[in-house]
Amino acid sequence: MFILKSASPRRKQILSDLGFTFQIEPEHIDESQMEKETPLNYLERMVHSKLGSHLEPKNIYLSADTIVVYENQILHKPTDEADAFRILNTLNGKKHSVYSGAAFWYKSKMKFFYEETSILFHHWNQTQIQDYITRCLPFDKAGSYGIQDTGGPVKEWFGSYTNVMGFPLRSFFSLHEHWMSSWLESITRKD
Numbered sequence: 001m002f003i004l005k006s007a008s009p010r011r012k013q014i015l016s017d018l019g020f021t022f023q024i025e026p027e028h029i030d031e032s033q034m035e036k037e038t039p040l041n042y043l044e045r046m047v048h049s050k051l052g053s054h055l056e057p058k059n060i061y062l063s064a065d066t067i068v069v070y071e072n073q074i075l076h077k078p079t080d081e082a083d084a085f086r087i088l089n090t091l092n093g094k095k096h097s098v099y100s101g102a103a104f105w106y107k108s109k110m111k112f113f114y115e116e117t118s119i120l121f122h123h124w125n126q127t128q129i130q131d132y133i134t135r136c137l138p139f140d141k142a143g144s145y146g147i148q149d150t151g152g153p154v155k156e157w158f159g160s161y162t163n164v165m166g167f168p169l170r171s172f173f174s175l176h177e178h179w180m181s182s183w184l185e186s187i188t189r190k191d
Contacts (some may be wrong), residue, residue, distance in 0.1 A: 027052040064102040068143030078176035093123030115168035117159030
């Protein structure tokens with residue numbers, strides 16, 4: 001059985017569009033950043049934590065997380081509307097990076113992978129920022145925005161679009177030898 005350890009509707013959409021059949025079993029964890037923890041160390045720790053500790057060898061597990069990084073600081077999901085405005089205003093007209101990481105686990109073997117996409121925001125006035133927040137309600141998104149949002153703040157990106165949506169798809173496919181045989185084995189196995 002293939003189990004996605006994430007409740008993200010965007011990850012669900014990406015994997016469903018690829019034709020995967022899976023169950024969703026998110027792990028609820030403390031996502032607080034540790035003092036002096038680098039963005040990539042935080043990302044890897046979150047991805048590992050989201051796998052959880054009760055993993056059955058017969059199942060395939062996939063966990064993922066996405067972070068938005070500006071000047072080596074993580075801009076987490078906003079806590080409220082004012083925080084969303086603060087985050088979007090911080091990124092206004094500037095470049096930043098989006099990292100999505102994932103871990104694939106099968107038969108006690110785990111493979112962690114990630115991608116980086118560089119994003120440039122439009123330069124907006126305060127009314128445009130507030131209008132975007134009111135229209136798109138980006139409160140469940142790292143960095144307070146979605147690349148897929150119509151009329152959103154993203155002017156251009158360099159790298160993977162699906163990475164910004166929340167899944168490092170290019171790396172996932174480049175590592176197909178790690179998961180394809182395991183996935184085929186799990187769906188053809190007779191228990």
